[in-house]
Amino acid sequence: MRLATWNVNSVNARLETVVRWFEEAAPDVACLQEIKCVEEKFPAEAFERLGYNVEVLGQKTYNGVALLSKTPLEDVTRGLPGDESDEQARYIEAVVSGPRPVRVASIYLPNGNPVTTEKFDYKLGWMARLHRHAQGLLALEEPLALMGDYNVIPEPRDAENPEKWLDDALFQPRSREAFRALKWLGLSDAYMQADGAPGAYTFWDYQAGAWQRNHGIRIDHALLSPQAADRLRGCEIHRDVRGWEKPSDHVPLVVELDL
């Protein structure tokens, strides 16, 4: 079973590109982030034609996440539990049905810049909430994949120019600490477990020729429960997609599980 995560930076602005990738890569499950539309404007038919079931948590203009699966999605959770007042569409979770069900979440963790503002506090608060929720999910002792744009550069090796990110929320000690704490609950970083080669990135900024200069960072991650990690077959970053026509600034990350 192949599970993908991809921050598409507007699903409607990029529908042709996104559909092309789905036809080529044919993931069984996909987590999308930054769809940038409300539920009614999500192009569900384009994915249903390819055989996917679709669940969406949308928002006008910003954020928005989706789950796509070849088999039915059950037990859907819209929004990250723990704060009823949070209106940002950054989390959707469901159980992918099948002979060996797997629980999957599509995560769009807050960017948090600039660090001197309430945006950074929101990021850290959101990470604390994700930590508590993940703790509950791990107690189920099921195959679980928490996939998405974490907006965290875990280590210096995950940036081409780590010194350039020192003042950025993505590389702040407190962001990295919260990401490590999440992993210490018992979650494995699929890329690090399967491959781990340095210099592998999932995001290149649109600005200042970041792609042409390979000024990338690894911020899209798949965190696996032990029951999923034990069945990890491989993990691939679809780097070439960044060079396609009208690309997202992120590329897909694909995890293969023996499920």
Added chain:
DNA sequence: ATGGTAGACCTTCTA
């Protein structure tokens, strides 16, 4: 030291 790009949408915000 600065500015560079992209998307949604109404003019500026987010990234």
